[in-house]
Amino acid sequence: SIPLGYFGGIGLASKNGILFKGSNFLDVMTKVNAVVMDKTGTLTKGVFEVQKVVGNNFEEKELVLLAAAIESKSTHPIALAIVRYAGDVLNGLKIENVEEVSGHGLKGIINGKTVLAGNTKLLQKHGITYDSAIDNEADTIVALAVEGSYAGYITIADEIKEDAKQAIADMHGLNILTVMLSGDKQSVVDKVAGLLGIDQAFGNLLPEDKVSRTAALKKEGKHIAFVGDGVNDAPVVALADAGIAMGGLGSDATIETADIVIQNDQPSKIVTAIKIGKLTRNIVW
Numbered sequence: 001s002i003p004l005g006y007f008g009g010i011g012l013a014s015k016n017g018i019l020f021k022g023s024n025f026l027d028v029m030t031k032v033n034a035v036v037m038d039k040t041g042t043l044t045k046g047v048f049e050v051q052k053v054v055g056n057n058f059e060e061k062e063l064v065l066l067a068a069a070i071e072s073k074s075t076h077p078i079a080l081a082i083v084r085y086a087g088d089v090l091n092g093l094k095i096e097n098v099e100e101v102s103g104h105g106l107k108g109i110i111n112g113k114t115v116l117a118g119n120t121k122l123l124q125k126h127g128i129t130y131d132s133a134i135d136n137e138a139d140t141i142v143a144l145a146v147e148g149s150y151a152g153y154i155t156i157a158d159e160i161k162e163d164a165k166q167a168i169a170d171m172h173g174l175n176i177l178t179v180m181l182s183g184d185k186q187s188v189v190d191k192v193a194g195l196l197g198i199d200q201a202f203g204n205l206l207p208e209d210k211v212s213r214t215a216a217l218k219k220e221g222k223h224i225a226f227v228g229d230g231v232n233d234a235p236v237v238a239l240a241d242a243g244i245a246m247g248g249l250g251s252d253a254t255i256e257t258a259d260i261v262i263q264n265d266q267p268s269k270i271v272t273a274i275k276i277g278k279l280t281r282n283i284v285w
């Protein structure tokens with residue numbers, strides 16, 4: 001039989017907007033000594049805003065139009081920002097064969113022309129040379145290519161969640177190692193990690209790199225809680241001792257795979273979940 005304390009723990013968690021999918025995860029949370037987190041949507045709001053548009057042999061307006069056309073087929077937070085910025089311009093455009101290249105961006109055909117929109121890794125993958133100014137941008141960038149030629153870039157920025165810094169400090173107070181894994185560029189990752197005081201931060205990661213980094217920590221004997229929101233995060237959520245999904249912004253796949261769901265997306269709830277686990281253990285034993 002399951003001790004009463006577990007029901008109390010799950011109930012208390014649920015009152016705090018934290019959904020435990022099994023009472024065993026209350027125990028797992030008490031043992032966590034490394035919290036591994038995605039950046040976008042987990043520590044940052046995941047609501048990007050376009051900052052700047054830089055065309056290369058393309059008018060700004062034309063570049064934004066092409067970017068919005070291809071991004072209209074994606075639900076990535078980056079895509080939503082660009083489509084919102086472009087406004088009501090997509091009528092009459094022929095948008096075909098848009099594919100999401102995981103960790104890179106998008107490829108598709110707009111009005112008969114092949115368009116790429118993504119990070120510099122995507123351009124490199126297609127052998128497209130680009131303006132080095134891109135590498136000097138501190139913000140997240142979406143680079144564009146049309147018919148195999150570099151066409152310019154758009155910079156976008158995100159905001160850190162209000163309670164993220166305190167949540168990281170509280171984790172450190174519990175002797176927990178904090179790690180951030182992101183597909184975003186290293187300069188953006190370093191900036192966020194610095195502002196939050198995160199112990200280790202790795203950028204430019206593909207979904208499979210997030211898995212191997214997490215597996216390496218596990219091999220070192222770490223008890224890992226992984227927190228993510230994106231569809232690409234589902235494999236790491238599955239691998240971690242406790243897989244946690246941000247429920248508000250999260251993709252269905254990640255929420256489905258998760259052991260614990262944080263309904264209001266606040267990073268401080270990770271700490272709350274650990275504390276409720278510990279409280280429950282004290283009642284059970």
Ligand code: ADP
Binds near residue numbers: 076102105182232
């Ligand atoms: P993360 O959530 O850690 O940023 P993702 O795997 O979702 O990781 O994305 C990694 C990177 O791939 C993004 O930072 C971006 O550079 C690029 N990318 C992914 N999807 C898109 C998209 N729809 N449009 C442009 N770039 C994208």
Ligand code: MG
Binds near residue numbers: 038040230
């Ligand atoms: Mg993500």
